[in-house]
Amino acid sequence: MPAAVPVVAPAASGDGDGAVQAVLDRINQARAAQGLAPYTLDPALNSSAALHSRTMSAGCGLSHQCPGEPDVGQREKAQGVQWSSAGENIGEGGPVAANTTAEATQAVSLTQSMLDEKPPNDGHRRNILSTAFTHVGIALVRDGSGTVWMTQDFSN
Secondary structure (H helix, E strand, O other), X not given: OOOEEEEEOOHHHOOOOOHHHHHHHHHHHHHHHOOOOOOEEXXXXXXXXXXXXXXXXXXXXXXXXXXXXXXXXXXHHHXXXXXXXXXXXXXXXXXXXXXXXXXHHHHHHHHHHXXXXXXXXXXXXXXXXXXXXXXXXXXXXXXXXXXXXXXEEEEO
């Protein structure tokens, strides 16, 4: 399997052109449409999400907990996140070209698919529109075959 290459550094830098920012913008647009406050991007959650995206892309595949890996709550705590409510969305898609526009388009498309879920199979949508969470971390990894692996970690 080709080595995973991190595509987008966590967007704590405020880079409005990055794929992470595009996903955050789509999430917060959906929240605003429901009258909900926007999520704040959290650097520690970005780190938690980045570690998990890399683990999935390195061979685990699409899974909320890969073999030998702690669960999402413990991964978040290991990065310094203090929470009483935690959650996670994951997705993968592609192949896409190795450029920010293609990666952002894929990541926003994955997020839109989550928003389009219907009950009772709408756990991703419920995380995005949750009133229990206030913070999000978003990380993308594009592997050597062009697959984009995305993790969205949530906390209060």
